[in-house]
Amino acid sequence: MADELAKGYQPHAFETKWYQIWEQQGYFHADQHSDKPPYSIVIPPPNVTGVLHMGHALNNTMQDILARWKRMTGHEVLWMPGTDHAGIATQNVVEKQLVSEGQDRHDVGREQFVERVWQWREESGGQIINQLKRIGASCDWERERFTMDDGLSTAVREVFVKLYDDGLIYRANRLINWCPRCHTALSDLEVEHDDKKGSLWHLRYPVKGSDQQLVVATTRPETMLGDTAVAVHPDDERYQDLIGKMVVLPLIGREIPIIADDYVDKEFGSGAVKITPAHDFNDFEMGKRHNLENINILDESGIINENGDAYQGLDRNTARAKVVVDLEAQGLLEKTEEHLNSVGECYRCKTVVEPYMSLQWYVDVQPLAKEAIKAVETGQTRIIPAQWEKTYYEWMYNIQDWCISRQIWWGHRIPAWFCADCGEITVSREDATHCCKCNSSNLQQETDVLDTWFSSALWPFSTMGWPENTSTLKKFYPTSCLVTGFDILFFWVARMMMMGIKFMGEVPFKDVYIHALVRDAQGQKMSKSKGNVIDPLTVIEEYGTDAFRFTLTAFAAQGRDIKLSTERIGGYRNFCNKLWNASRFAMMNLEGFEPVEQPQWDQLNLSLADRWILTRLTQVEQQTNKALEEYRYNEVANALYAFTWHEFCDWYIELIKGDLYGERSGDDGAAKLSAQTVVYTVLERLLRLMHPVTPFITEEIWQKLPGTRPVASIMLSSYPQGDGLVQDAAATAQMEQVMEVIRSIRNIRGEMDVSPGKKITALFDCKTEEICSVMTAAQHYITSLARIENLTCGVGLDQPEQVAKQVSGEVEIMLPLAGLINIEEEEKRLIKEIAKVQKDVDMFSKKLSNEKFVANAPAAVLEKDRGKLAAAQDKLIVLQEGLEKIIALK
């Protein structure tokens, strides 16, 4: 086995292999009839059009860690996977294909188009599923769902009909956000606002029956074609005499009134605003207040319609330019200023959206939001980190009715039928054949489809078979945790909360863990246009999946964005390599070792190092479980990293080499057996402990360990809980002292430039018999790790004349110079060291001489500080004596 390890850490050699085995063996499958306690997660379904990006990688790594950890702690884990049909996004992909064939969707017709989207989905959709497998996602793929599949479509209709029957779905003719490219309405959330440099044009409107001109300022001059008033502030002294008069709309010639409304800001522009109720949300409201006419000047592609007179047929942008030119030609353009304003864009195609009058379907979400707020307030659902609660509440309090109809073809067609005879709307679970009012069969189904987020909102229960009362729902709803990015908190999480409570009577998830955004090393959002995208699959190619997952875990501190750099991933690849080599070392020394399931610790002759590492492992196991419990992923990674590298590898393995190689004097083989047992135990448990984060390397090594495993895969083993090991606080403290002494000697050697190969003599003048016996017992550690060939320990030792000195706790270390240490260097070193210790002495003396501190500080703090002061004072004296002697030698 060790031979295979000798080839080095080559992640690609085994990652795919293990994933296939796990999947084939059904280890990812959740049994809804199991007696084990349930743990469930629904995946945020990626778009079928999606390609795995960093956000997915992070999101799914976090989920996979939870899923694997919970499986190992005896839970029946359901990680429900699937994809979202992504209405507009997917339709756009197929439309683009058509365009490349010289067609558009109207050429092929609705039915054929939808057929074609399904075909596309069969052939190239869902590639992201395989990419998720590459990162190790242990989803129950047997249950994979799609928001457009039959079961989910049934759920969608059920919800629509119920909401309609409850009076929570209605139709209304209002201004909505319209994408002239996608030809559909968008919800408020689907419009992204971006501050853009534009112009503010000041236009002169002639006042009827006078020579006066009223100046209005606008950022969208083409909308003047649809103006039906000009508004001023009722208190604006400049315009008192104009209120109630008419202006003649230039270019069009229409006479429109000058009205007064206190919405108008006197300070802005000229203080007069042109009012276009059909193309501006504020103007629409004002139009309602003043009974103004709504004149729509655009068609659904953003082209000026018949209401635009001479401008009919022009694109809105062309029309804008022409309006400005024409007004200027007539001397009606007062001035043009630069202006920064927020422009709404379609979140799918980035086209500037237009406020547009149309008849749409809405959900009255207020009653649903109320319950969703309460669920978080009462703690039925926890949001982690808690700071996001506020954002959630804020949005929920100010929630607006949800426009759910989309004028596209790909999606759940709204289950409403219009009667051609009586005009009644029939809403039905099954395809309606007769009007619910007049029984006519002359029905036409609504052509609109539902917002893609409508079906996503049902995801936690629709995927489990709702509206049937399935055993899966009984076992796994509500889900344990939802892991998601904050960017879809409103789009998705909030709506799932509302729908879950409404239709299941229970919140959809107990915890919502919200993670950060992955950015590039400079902190910029990754985007294709910036060219700063790091492709997760490329990273996996280069560094392996485990290194990548470990990096994401280590970076995932709560509440901060992740700045990803490939250097860091390389660092964690090195860590995997370290683990690999440590395992190789262990296995080289476990020839003939027969592991037992539960070692009898008291039967073994455990060394100080053994006791120390077992105690530390116990602590790390507890720490890891606690951090996982609290979603402190970075702490999980850091604890595992530090323990593995800096304790297990840097110290423990070095400490036991003497035992393993039988170099320790008077060894009867007991030391070797105990070291073997411990190194095996620590490694085996460490692998299990790390498995949720780095599933592949841990499985690969675990399978290679000597002896037989009680289960077929590390996935099926239990998660270490910090029990069943030796805990020895005294041994741990002694080991720490020994390590400190070794560090001190190494420090002197380093500072004094003593070659690492050179063996030197050391004397330890110990303060007490106790510490002396600790050092004596640990002699072999000190001689081998600090490269000492002759160590003398004692209490009140005679001090040779020429020594380098250091104090480590209760041990005074003396390294006889004997020609290897430069006296000037030692003097400099001591002066530096004394200065450091002097600072400590000063600080603690000052603190402890402060009466208020002594009077108020807790006893434990006082005692600790007094101890530290005493130690520092002792150290100072010894070092000063040492310095005097060195100076005397000169």
Place this chain on the structure above:
RNA sequence: GGGCGAAUAGCUCAGCUGGGAGAGCAUCGGUCUUACACACCGAGGGUCACAGGUUCGAGCCCUGUUUCGCCCACCA
């Protein structure tokens, strides 16, 4: 305009209930010491953004300021 977050070593960031400031990378010096040079040993490096306050004691709590980021909102 409202809300949220951030500011700690050269860089990227930890620091959870207030008790002598930490990691990784980078830097410098030394090592091919029989698992690992993707390594080992050692070292240097901080006015915890600024100004006040509370406290025996503040990176942490309070107030204000500055800079940056994000979200929400209809200012033409």
